[in-house]
Amino acid sequence: PGEEGLSLKHVEYQVTSQRYKTSVYRRYSDFDVFHEVLLQRFSYRVVPAMPPKRMLKGEREFIEGRRRGLGRFINLVARHPIFSEDELLKTFLTFNGSDVQTKLRDAYKRTGDEFMTNRIATQAKEYLPADIQAQFLTSREVIKNIHNSFNRLRDRAETMAERSKENAADLLMFGRELSVLGSDGSSLPSWASSQSSWGALRQSLKSLSVEFTVLSDKAAQQGRREEDDVVEKLSLFLDLLQSYRDLCERHEKGVLHEHQRALHKYGVMKRQMMSATVQPKEQASVEQLESRIVQQENAIQTMELRNYFSLFCLHQETQLIFIYLPITSHILGAFVNSQVQGHTEMGQVWNELQPKLGCLF
Numbered sequence: 492p493g494e495e496g497l498s499l500k501h502v503e504y505q506v507t508s509q510r511y512k513t514s515v516y517r518r519y520s521d522f523d524v525f526h527e528v529l530l531q532r533f534s535y536r537v538v539p540a541m542p543p544k545r546m547l548k549g550e551r552e553f554i555e556g557r558r559r560g561l562g563r564f565i566n567l568v569a570r571h572p573i574f575s576e577d578e579l580l581k582t583f584l585t586f587n588g589s590d591v592q593t594k595l596r597d598a599y600k601r602t603g604d605e606f607m608t609n610r611i612a613t614q615a616k617e618y619l620p621a622d623i624q625a626q627f628l629t630s631r632e633v634i635k636n637i638h639n640s641f642n643r644l645r646d647r648a649e650t651m652a653e654r655s656k657e658n659a660a661d662l663l664m665f666g667r668e669l670s671v672l673g674s675d676g677s678s679l680p681s682w683a684s685s686q687s688s689w690g691a692l693r694q695s696l697k698s699l700s701v702e703f704t705v706l707s708d709k710a711a712q713q714g715r716r717e718e719d720d721v722v723e724k725l726s727l728f729l730d731l732l733q734s735y736r737d738l739c740e741r742h743e744k745g746v747l748h749e750h751q752r753a754l755h756k757y758g759v760m761k762r763q764m765m766s767a768t769v770q771p772k773e774q775a776s777v778e779q780l781e782s783r784i785v786q787q788e789n790a791i792q793t794m795e796l797r798n799y800f801s802l803f804c805l806h807q808e809t810q811l812i813f814i815y816l817p818i819t820s821h822i823l824g825a826f827v828n829s830q831v832q833g834h835t836e837m838g839q840v841w842n843e844l845q846p847k848l849g850c851l852f
Contacts, residue, residue: 504561508584510569515587519544522561524592525583528599529568532579534741535605535804537734537811539567563727567734572811578602606800613796615803623802630809631739637816638732645725648826652722655714655833659707666703673697695847702844706837713833720825728818735812742801 503516526541542560545553568574569584578598586594606612620626673696 504558506565506584508569511581511585513585515584515591517583517591519557519561521583521591522564524595525579526564528579528595529574531604532577532599532602533573533605535738535801536573537571537731537738537808539564539730539734540737559723559726560730563723563730566727567731573605605804606797609800611803612800615796616799618803619799619806623806627802627805627809630813631736634732634735634809634812638729638736641725641729641732645722645729648717648722648725652714652717655710655717659710659714662703662710663707666700666707669696669703670700673700699844699847702840702847706840706844709833709837709840713829713837716829716833717826720829721822724818724822724825728815728822731812731815735808738805738808742805 503518504522505514506517507514522541523544526538529538541564542557565583568580574580578601579595582594582598583591588594602608611618673693675693
């Protein structure tokens with residue numbers, strides 16, 4: 492689908508879709524419910540994390556940070572090959588009513604989780620490579636290292652963007668001080684031999700402040716480019732990598748843990764059954780225990796199928812992460828281009844400024 496976008500309007504965010512040619516308004520709570528039902532429906536997939544409800548920053552920084560975070564979230568969801576074709580996303584992007592949260596929950600209730608609707612869910616084991624566990628462990632370690640490296644890259648990129656903004660502020664203040672100095676009309680003492688030359692010099696200093704204002708604007712633009720073209724792209728990929736690590740944890744703490752717990756419970760029941768056989772008990776009690784064992788066997792069978800389907804999805808999501816890895820070259824290209832453009836534009840202003848210094852000497 493086309494890239495999705497959003498902008499702040501009071502306490503709502505405008506979400507636009509190129510694919511559906513729609514524009515709707517969503518509150519943070521709408522995003523939150525959308526994220527909730529996505530996790531319920533696609534618990535075996537890389538569901539991007541939501542930005543926090545509150546950040547430990549100023550109000551302005553918080554609003555902008557959350558807007559960017561929600562933008563990355565909806566873009567990652569819209570670009571996912573499975574999510575992009577699901578009714579949940581279409582509902583979120585197109586429904587114009589006020590009860591979108593109810594619509595989302597109803598849509599999930601109609602379909603259930605992916606295991607119930609995927610046509611190969613019960614045959615997932617047949618599609619898995621024999622060494623899937625070894626592949627999973629290796630890929631997980633590789634992606635963890637990539638995630639850590641990208642975190643450090645993003646930190647450096649943020650520092651550079653902040654430095655450009657600080658440079659813009661310093662250049663502006665430098666120009667203002669030149670203007671103040673050049674605007675000082677105080678008369679010099681009669682014994683100052685350079686009085687006449689200082690008067691001309693003051694006028695020149697005042698005019699130079701214009702160039703420093705231009706330099707400040709260029710530095711500020713450079714900071715915005717670094718933030719939009721580099722930091723934001725790094726953050727998008729980091730959100731994806733973090734979501735993959737979250738998925739790995741869900742797989743281990745969710746499906747695998749429940750499967751092991753069910754097997755343990757089944758073992759306890761079997762021992763109870765053996766004990767009942769050795770020590771005769773009431774027929775009704777034995778039959779009840781047999782019924783519970785059958786139910787537990789069915790539950791274990793379902794969990795085993797879910798476990799294989801979870802591994803199947805995890806295998807696909809791992810491949811998706813590696814498909815995204817070439818984004819590194821695009822980020823590096825954006826970084827280099829932003830630096831070239833910034834230095835070229837500022838260099839041009841500095842070069843234009845240099846001849847004007849001739850009148851100062």
